[in-house]
Amino acid sequence: MLYREAGQFKASYQADQAIFPVAQDRLVMLALLVIAFLVVPFVTSEYVYRAVLIPTVILSLAAIGLNVLMGYCGQVSLGSGAFMGVGAYAAYNLAVRLPFLNPFVCILLSGFVAAAVGIVFGIPSLRIKGFYLACATLAAQFFGDWAFLRIKWVTNYTPSGSVNAPPLQLFGWDLSSPTANYLVALGITLALALAVKNIVRGHIGRQWMAIRDMDIAAEIIGVRPLYAKLSAFAVSSFLIGVAGAMWAFLYLGSWEPAAFDINRSFSLMFMVIIGGLGSILGSALGAIFIVLLPIFLNQALPPLGAAVGWQISTATVSHFESMIFGALIVFFLVVEPHGLARLWSIGKEKLRLWPFPH
Amino acid sequence: MTTARARSFTDVLLSVENISLSFGGVKALTNISFDIRKGEIRAIIGPNGAGKSSMLNCINGFYHPQEGAITYKGQRRSRMRPHAAAEQGIARTFQNIALFRGMSTLDNIMTGRNLRMRTGLFWQALRLGPADREEIEHRKVVERIIDFLEIQHIRKVPVGQLPYGLQKRVELGRALAAEPELLLLDEPMAGMNLEEKQDMCRFVLDVNDEFGTTICLIEHDMGVVMDISDRVVVLDYGKKIGDGAPDEVKRDQAVIDAYLGVSH
């Protein structure tokens, strides 16, 4: 009975075009923000920060980035892991080579580096589509893997190939505690998510979706495929690059090239599909799901196996994880291509009518 | 049935000269010439496979004819991309509806305005100032088109869920949103019932009258063609076999033969 929009009239186009046109949604959103920023820091343990909150927040941003490309512009990419790597190594090199720059400035600048690389690898999309393009993005992934490992300049000639993030501070404050990492990641992710939401509901977003839904018709009504596709690649890579830099600086601390291999690409793709193609909220839901599932399985499977007398090793757990992810991907593609986000909005629709059946 | 409206036009908007188009040896169009004058409603008719859609595809730059030239607003043009045609004021609808299925009616029609929307990524991301003003300004135009086409009730419905007749109307709306000088309609009334056809005829005539838009349409329903068009081109097997006012064309022996299926 609480979720009713009756009586809320929109008197201007601004009001009609708002992100949350329904007052209750605005309230819920506000409550979530208050909890995320003001309550969580006082009740969360370091383990929860490291294992759940920080990865979820950062990967949400990466998933939003991939969703711009796949969900909004319809260009499949299997190279997002490498683009996270580009962001991470760009931020690292900026920090090492321009030591006067604050690490947070490096994180933001790394997004632009990733965007530039994204545009280069997006050029094939002007000629090829669908899985041909997916193959082309794999080229980006493998080239990235190789470059991070073999081009010694990238890792500043570190003998082990492993590099460390600079200490995080801003205006003299030490920001290396998990709480600070979490709050910074959350702030950047929310700000960029809002920016993306604004873009996708404006004319650039409409051009992306037009290309996605029917590229020929889009071109005939005047959308330039060149601008539309490359801008999607640029925005997507920017977001993924920033996420990669945060992943390195705020989460990993020190890392090796393997942190950005093809498995990262696949896991981002799963977030987007399970969360919902073409949904910002869905990207976050997908990230939460993909981060939590392995933790849940690791906790739940061994005791469950022991109960029936079956010793379950961590390797077995990871095989189960792989099976469950695979099955879920197929399930969501078959049953609900719009993913968790669609389930969410169906739930809201039900709530709007509740307690009446129609 | 009324006779064709007696109007006359003099300024040539677009002329097609000796166009030939083939796909790997199959001739789709052979040596076709005709013109479209400013302000008129020009119909292209002909049996199935006569090359009508290919003709429209050439005009808006989707196909590139091997021979011949197209002159638009006094400018001859060679290989031009479809978006360039759109920039010069040519809009079109499709035989098999080509809407953006995942988007709402409103967004589809707004997409038709994209050529006139200029704010960059930065302002779009902030959605303040210029971006917001621009969006509202174009939204107003689009709302007028929505009112004109009487589709207010489906404003926020994803077009994939709409019935066929309404989809055709939304597609017309998207083309109109571009405020084209030349509007190409590929079988706008195909598959419609009588009532829907009457509505669509009314919209086409209103667009022509109120906005002065030049219209070139392909249509199979002869009654409709004779009623609303000023001049008619007849194609058969990729060749032009007739051109003139509806009444003349109707009496032309070659045209009658083509429609009644005299062997070639």
Next chain:
Amino acid sequence: MGFFLEVLIGGLLAGVLYSLVALGFVLIFKASGVFNFAQGAMVLTAGLALVRALDVFEQWHWPFGLALLSAFAFAAVIMAIIAWMVERLVLRKLVNQEDIILFMATIGITFFLEGLAQTLFGADVYPLNVGLPKDPIFLLESLFDGGILVNELDIWAAVAAGLLVAGLALFFQRTRIGRALRAVADDHAAAQSVGIPLNQIWFIVWLVAGLVALVAGAVWGSKLGVQFSLSLLALKALPVLILGGFTSVPGAIIGGLIIGAGEKLAEVFLGPSMGGGIEIWFAYVVALLFLLFRPQGLFGERIIERV
């Protein structure tokens, strides 16, 4: 010169093995328009089923020939079950969906199969001996100093690939089912309307691709041992497909040879000056450059777009 030839021949023979994996892709793409990312996982599954069954039968002291045949039969049955499940649970539900949705579904199948196969059959490296000779042999010793080193196993692999291709070409061109497969590839709905049972065709083609995967698994397994990395062969086969065209059986073979030879030569002659390890991306970059100039591949058909 002798060294160059040795690298070239080694590359060509490796290329034959890529072709074996690419063949499975082409079969499924030709007949169902599905880009089957799971082909590599199918190679892994088939290889694991084969080697584990062989181990068990040998422990039972069956004669080697019988054990080997039974193991192949067992793996074939596993592939049939997979084909049946894929058709039932995935393809049937996704008829008329966009190609890219089906492609992503096969990525889901990949992960599912990888998890399933390793849970059922184990996740170690299992050496496989199917009776193929493995000795290195030297060719043309009279021409070059020391001759050219070639692995005998690779030659057998090439023979197996050649036989498979000949057989598949006959199957597609000459049999009723082959024609039906090609019809389905052109247009699902049209094929159905003339009475071709779509579901049955899909099952058959996934089964055939499964058997091709079994051959590939046996050959690669003999060479490297059956292990998880077999699944990654799919990634090696993609550039082969781009080069050869997705619908062409000869294309898969020639593409495989070009990629195999090209990446070995690049690794040996270009690699050292670039820090090594360029094999991974070289094939992709070649394929990508190729795509820009001839998007339909060497043997693919050109597509005319309509509106």
